[in-house]
Ligand SMILES: Cc1ccc(Cc2cc(O)c(O)c(C(=O)NC/C=C/[C@H]3O[C@@H](n4cnc5c(N)ncnc54)[C@H](O)[C@@H]3O)c2)cc1
C-alpha cells in the first residue's frame with residue numbers, strides 16, 4: 009500500500025494519497041481503511057464540525073488520518089493513537105507523503121493508556137471530534153474513559169466506524185440509550201464491498 013502511494017500519489021497532495029490507497033485496495037488487496045464511500049460521510053462531518061482538536065482511535069495505515077487532517081483549519085491539531093509499531097511506521101510515511109505532519113501527532117500506544125494523559129502530555133482540554141475506528145470492543149470502554157477524564161464537552165462529536173460490520177453492539181446500545189448523547193446513524197457500506205455498514209455520529213450533551 010505504501011509503495012502504491014509513493015508510486016501513484018503526488019507528494020504534498022492529500023487527495024492523491026487517498027485516491028492511491030482506494031485504488032490499491034479495490035484492485036490489489038482489500039484493507040480496513042474507512043474507504044471512499046464512508047470517507048465522504050467522514051469528510052462532511054469534519055467540515056461541519058470544523059474542529060480545533062481531533063482524536064482518532066486506531067490510525068492503522070493513516071488513510072482516515074489523511075482524510076481528516078486535509079480538512080482541518082491551520083491551527084487545528086489531530087492526535088491519532090496506534091499501538092501496533094508496524095502500522096504506526098507505515099502511517100507516519102503515508103502522513104508525511106501527504107505533507108500533513110504539522111497537523112498530525114501520531115502517538116504509538118494503547119488508547120486506554122493514553123486517553124488519561126491527553127491533558128498533561130498534549131495540553132488538550134477537550135476534543136471537538138473523536139473518530140473511533142480501532143478494535144470494536146474498545147469503543148465503549150474508551151468512550152466511558154473519555155467521559156471520566158473530562159475530555160468531552162457539551163457539543164463534542166463522536167463518529168464511530170463499523171457500527172454494523174464488524175459491529176459494535178455494546179457501544180451502540182450505550183450511546184443510543186444514554187440521555188447524555190444524541191445519535192444519528194449514517195447508512196453506508198463496508199469499504200470496497202456491497203456489505204452494509206455505517207457510521208454513528210453522536211453529540212455529547214454534557
Ligand atoms: C467479520 C469482519 C471482520 C473484519 C471486517 C473488516 C473491518 C472493517 C473495518 O473498517 C475495521 O475498522 C475493522 C477492524 O477490525 N478495525 C480494527 C482496527 C484496528 C487498528 O487500530 C489499532 N488499535 C486497536 N486497538 C487499539 C487501541 N486500544 N489503542 C491503539 N490502537 C489500537 C490496531 O493496531 C489497528 O491498526 C475490520 C468486517 C467484518
Ligand SMILES: [Mg+2]
Pocket residue numbers: 040041042141169170
Ligand atoms: Mg473501520
